[in-house]
Amino acid sequence: MILFVFAFLLYLAGFVGVLADGPIELWLWFLAFGYVLDFCLILLAWLGSEKLSLVNTVRTPAKIAHYLVFPLAVLAVYFRLRPEISWFYLVLGAILILWAYSLFDLNNIWRRQIRNE
Numbered sequence: 001m002i003l004f005v006f007a008f009l010l011y012l013a014g015f016v017g018v019l020a021d022g023p024i025e026l027w028l029w030f031l032a033f034g035y036v037l038d039f040c041l042i043l044l045a046w047l048g049s050e051k052l053s054l055v056n057t058v059r060t061p062a063k064i065a066h067y068l069v070f071p072l073a074v075l076a077v078y079f080r081l082r083p084e085i086s087w088f089y090l091v092l093g094a095i096l097i098l099w100a101y102s103l104f105d106l107n108n109i110w111r112r113q114i115r116n117e
Helices: 002-021 025-046 053-057 060-081 085-114
Strands: none
Touching: 002 025, 002 085, 025 053, 025 060, 053 085, 060 085
16 A cells, blocks of 8 residues: 555655656656656556555546546646647646546545455
8 A cells, every 4th residue: 555655755756846846857856757657566566466455446426537647647748748738738637637536436445355345
């Protein structure tokens, strides 16, 4: 769970930096590291890692929201390479909302598992 939060915090730091300074390379690295870490964690959970088995118990709408983050990241890269920065910001905001929703659902399931409910 902590690694998912760390990946989200990396993305959040990059998102805030992009909004404050513009889409410069430093903040894009933060965004990319957050995506890559999260993708690796999802891939490990899909491959059957015991430590990440909690991810497979997340409700379907949260899974769909989280899986939508990855194609939207590709779309964000497209808008960044074409200098359409307003669309880039919009897609980054959509990613933030979807990712936060899925992380919130994962946190609720993790808390229930800790309490053995």
